[in-house]
Amino acid sequence: MTTLELYTKGARVWIPHPDQVWQGAELLENYNPSKPTLAVATDDGGTATLQLKSEKDLPFLRNPAILVGENDLTALSYLHEPAVLHNLQVRFCENRDIYTYCGIVLVAINPYDELPIYDIDTIQTYRGQALGNLDPHIFAVAEEAYTQLEREQRDQSVIVSGESGAGKTVSAKYAMRYFATVGGSVVETQVEKKVLASSPIMEAIGNAKTTRNDNSSRFGKFIELQFNKQFHIVGASMRTYLLEKSRVVFQTTEERNYHIFYQLCAARKKLPQLFLDHQDHFHYLNQGGSPDVNGVDDAETFEETVNALNLLGFSEKEQIDMFKVFASVLHLGNIRYLEGIIESENEQDQEGCLIEPEDKHMKILCDLLEIDQDDMRQWLCTRKLVSMREVFLKPMTLEEATISRDALAKHIYAELFNWIVLVINRSLESDTPRHRFIGVLDIYGFETFETNSFEQFCINYANEKLQQQFNLHVFKLEQEEYIREGIGWKMIEFYDNQPCIDLIETKLGILDLLDEECKMPRGSDASWTEKLYTKCSKYPHFSKGRFGASSFVVNHFADKVQYESTGFLEKNRDTVIEEQINVIKASRNGLVKRLFASESQKLAAPGVKVKVVASKPVSVAHKTHKKSVCSQFGKTKIFFRAGQVAYLEKLRSDKLRLCCIMMQKTVRMFVARKKYLKIKRSALLIQTHVRGWLARKEVKKRRRQIVLCQSAIRRYLARKQYKRLRIEARSIEHVKTLNKGLENKIISLQQRIDEVNKTNHELRNYQSEVQELK
Numbered sequence: 001m002t003t004l005e006l007y008t009k010g011a012r013v014w015i016p017h018p019d020q021v022w023q024g025a026e027l028l029e030n031y032n033p034s035k036p037t038l039a040v041a042t043d044d045g046g047t048a049t050l051q052l053k054s055e056k057d058l059p060f061l062r063n064p065a066i067l068v069g070e071n072d073l074t075a076l077s078y079l080h081e082p083a084v085l086h087n088l089q090v091r092f093c094e095n096r097d098i099y100t101y102c103g104i105v106l107v108a109i110n111p112y113d114e115l116p117i118y119d120i121d122t123i124q125t126y127r128g129q130a131l132g133n134l135d136p137h138i139f140a141v142a143e144e145a146y147t148q149l150e151r152e153q154r155d156q157s158v159i160v161s162g163e164s165g166a167g168k169t170v171s172a173k174y175a176m177r178y179f180a181t182v183g184g185s186v187v188e189t190q191v192e193k194k195v196l197a198s199s200p201i202m203e204a205i206g207n208a209k210t211t212r213n214d215n216s217s218r219f220g221k222f223i224e225l226q227f228n229k230q231f232h233i234v235g236a237s238m239r240t241y242l243l244e245k246s247r248v249v250f251q252t253t254e255e256r257n258y259h260i261f262y263q264l265c266a267a268r269k270k271l272p273q274l275f276l277d278h279q280d281h282f283h284y285l286n287q288g289g290s291p292d293v294n295g296v297d298d299a300e301t302f303e304e305t306v307n308a309l310n311l312l313g314f315s316e317k318e319q320i321d322m323f324k325v326f327a328s329v330l331h332l333g334n335i336r337y338l339e340g341i342i343e344s345e346n347e348q349d350q351e352g353c354l355i356e357p358e359d360k361h362m363k364i365l366c367d368l369l370e371i372d373q374d375d376m377r378q379w380l381c382t383r384k385l386v387s388m389r390e391v392f393l394k395p396m397t398l399e400e401a402t403i404s405r406d407a408l409a410k411h412i413y414a415e416l417f418n419w420i421v422l423v424i425n426r427s428l429e430s431d432t433p434r435h436r437f438i439g440v441l442d443i444y445g446f447e448t449f450e451t452n453s454f455e456q457f458c459i460n461y462a463n464e465k466l467q468q469q470f471n472l473h474v475f476k477l478e479q480e481e482y483i484r485e486g487i488g489w490k491m492i493e494f495y496d497n498q499p500c501i502d503l504i505e506t507k508l509g510i511l512d513l514l515d516e517e518c519k520m521p522r523g524s525d526a527s528w529t530e531k532l533y534t535k536c537s538k539y540p541h542f543s544k545g546r547f548g549a550s551s552f553v554v555n556h557f558a559d560k561v562q563y564e565s566t567g568f569l570e571k572n573r574d575t576v577i578e579e580q581i582n583v584i585k586a587s588r589n590g591l592v593k594r595l596f597a598s599e600s601q602k603l604a605a606p607g608v609k610v611k612v613v614a615s616k617p618v619s620v621a622h623k624t625h626k627k628s629v630c631s632q633f634g635k636t637k638i639f640f641r642a643g644q645v646a647y648l649e650k651l652r653s654d655k656l657r658l659c660c661i662m663m664q665k666t667v668r669m670f671v672a673r674k675k676y677l678k679i680k681r682s683a684l685l686i687q688t689h690v691r692g693w694l695a696r697k698e699v700k701k702r703r704r705q706i707v708l709c710q711s712a713i714r715r716y717l718a719r720k721q722y723k724r725l726r727i728e729a730r731s732i733e734h735v736k737t738l739n740k741g742l743e744n745k746i747i748s749l750q751q752r753i754d755e756v757n758k759t760n761h762e763l764r765n766y767q768s769e770v771q772e773l774k
């Protein structure tokens with residue numbers, strides 16, 4: 001049985017649809033390899049003809065109805081895009097199930113709605129239940145990790161991945177809430193509370209409104225929850241990755257900077273020492289033209305941030321200092337440069353820029369950071385050049401000064417961000433040695449925008465690595481299961497994203513060329529892009545951009561992404577003017593000093609290296625094993641080849657169909673027969689009645705006729721008799737007159753008899769009286 005044999009008339013398939021993506025259809029004919037077309041009837045009542053150049057163009061087969069809505073995608077016989085999407089759609093739209101398993105992976109659909117499935121009762125319900133016992137849920141995954149931690153004494157990690165706005169951060173928070181609840185210490189240590197409280201702080205300083213998500217994490221986060229031997233949480237630690245620094249100084253339309261800035265502006269009346277103004281008045285906050293987030297009150301959220309900071313042990317002084325540094329970034333962005341000619345004592349006057357002596361923001365910046373204003377003013381407009389023989393100062397053009405100011409702002413923000421993470425980690429640190437840990441990774445998912453830059457490139461590179469880890473893990477598990485079940489298998493290739501990773505990180509790959517270009521004195525984005533075109537074109541995952549010579553396309557595992565190369569070098573170098581940093585390092589403020597304490601080593605480090613470390617694929621994992629026959633019996637399971645379950649399902653449903661037809665036939669016959677007999681009986685009855693009526697009518701008619709005949713005859717006879725009697729009567733009349741006197745005589749005689757009898761009777765009575773008297 002090959003899959004081709006399943007393409008028979010009536011087979012249900014998926015065909016592409018311009019709006020619905022996939023549309024259900026049914027074959028109107030058997031597939032014939034020698035015929036280049038295939039007619040189908042679509043589910044909306046239409047018909048279509050599919051053009052088939054080869055077997056590859058055959059439409060995807062639909063899973064039997066019995067499998068649709070399965071809570072594990074691996075149970076589907078056909079596991080292709082339309083099958084997965086349809087199954088998820090059915091579960092989500094018909095049952096409001098947002099979670100579905102795909103083997104050990106949990107697929108979650110963002111409901112954008114508060115569902116009542118995350119309360120403490122639900123946590124208790126999932127506690128102690130094996131994965132698969134109950135409906136798919138993030139708590140089930142967390143429970144699985146916790147159980148394995150306990151039973152197998154092995155560290156665990158929960159990796160949350162997905163595109164921006166998919167619900168990664170929310171899912172990670174629910175997973176952590178689960179661990180905090182089930183792993184809560186008997187003694188109130190507050191660690192669980194602190195772990196949960198770290199979220200609002202990190203969201204305030206690392207999340208922002210984007211066009212995709214009002215609360216988008218602009219950094220990656222790995223939280224390690226540490227457990228003791230009793231498997232109670234004793235501490236935690238957090239690592240962050242790839243903070244999107246460029247957002248601090250620039251936001252595209254309808255996007256915002258980090259929430260903390262807006263929170264501080266909203267709470268400016270409580271913090272007069274920051275000299276903040278309405279958010280619209282800050283250059284670093286108003287470029288996106290979208291200052292508010294629907295349903296979010298920044299002043300209220302600020303209160304939550306402060307509460308969380310208190311819980312995590314940030315002192316009041318530390319908090320104020322922190323806020324001052326955040327505010328200083330905003331003031332830095334508002335410093336106005338004026339173009340001008342800079343006079344020089346021993347050299348020619350040069351074109352440059354300067355900051356007005358009265359610039360209010362310049363003054364506030366220096367007050368807030370407690371640094372020397374003149375020094376800062378100088379190094380914001382001038383840079384020091386060191387040659388072999390001498391050191392000289394060069395005024396910066398307006399553009400250079402703006403770039404260096406923005407670089408400083410990003411740098412200050414990033415340093416403060418790192419310091420906050422450091423303090424949170426210290427607060428979460430445990431005195432007791434950790435026995436095991438559960439890690440929760442929430443890095444931002446694959447991203448593609450209209451214009452993609454260095455940030456998207458780094459994110460997508462990280463996601464390539466993550467995807468590879470995922471592939472390896474899943475194939476390794478699958479492979480281990482085959483070994484456990486002792487089934488025979490042969491090697492097949494599987495899709496691996498190593499070629500794309502090679503393109504990015506190999507020698508003379510994208511990153512290597514970028515680092516080399518950064519080291520060149522005259523390196524530029526344009527010449528780097530040129531080099532990419534010549535050196536990387538051999539990679540199938542690389543191509544030139546569609547428009548202009550400044551873009552290139554990488555074919556990632558998730559999608560093709562076109563990157564705009566402008567700015568890559570600048571962002572990769574990520575350099576800040578050392579003199580500016582030195583001014584800040586000389587601050588009289590303890591926190592500001594601390595932020596830049598280790599700065600000198602960092603500045604000395606050559607070009608930033610972006611490298612995502614993940615273990616290399618093991619050779620055996622490049623391949624997996626496939627059964628050479630339709631099914632194989634393992635020790636405890638039967639393994640089917642793809643499509644076999646659907647084939648068996650087809651046989652079963654064909655058989656069932658025939659049985660149904662037979663039953664339908666019998667029932668229909670019975671019903672028809674019953675109806676027929678009833679009609680027959682009714683017809684007979686009607687016939688009988690009609691016939692009776694007709695007969696009666698006939699009888700009546702005939703009777704009338706007979707009576708008529710009878711009466712005619714009788715009349716005739718009577719007339720005849722009458723005539724005879726009349727003749728007789730005439731003679732009788734004569735006798736009657738004779739007898740009349742005789743009759744009267746008889747009557748008078750009769751009267752006399754009656755009188756005599758009466759007298760006779762009276763006499764007898766007298767006689768008897770006489771007798772008595774005697």
Ligand SMILES: Nc1ncnc2c1ncn2[C@@H]1O[C@H](COP(=O)(O)OP(=O)(O)OP(=O)(O)O)[C@@H](O)[C@H]1O
Nearest residue numbers: 112113164165166167168169170213216217444445
């Ligand atoms: N399980 C859920 N229940 C209810 N709402 C959810 C759920 N998951 C996500 N959401 C909603 O979607 C929004 C975006 O989710 P979230 O911030 O977790 O996305 P993300 O994947 O972390 O995106 P990004 O990569 O941009 O950080 C949330 O603010 C919330 O409103």
Ligand SMILES: [Mg+2]
Nearest residue numbers: 168169216217
């Ligand atoms: Mg997020």
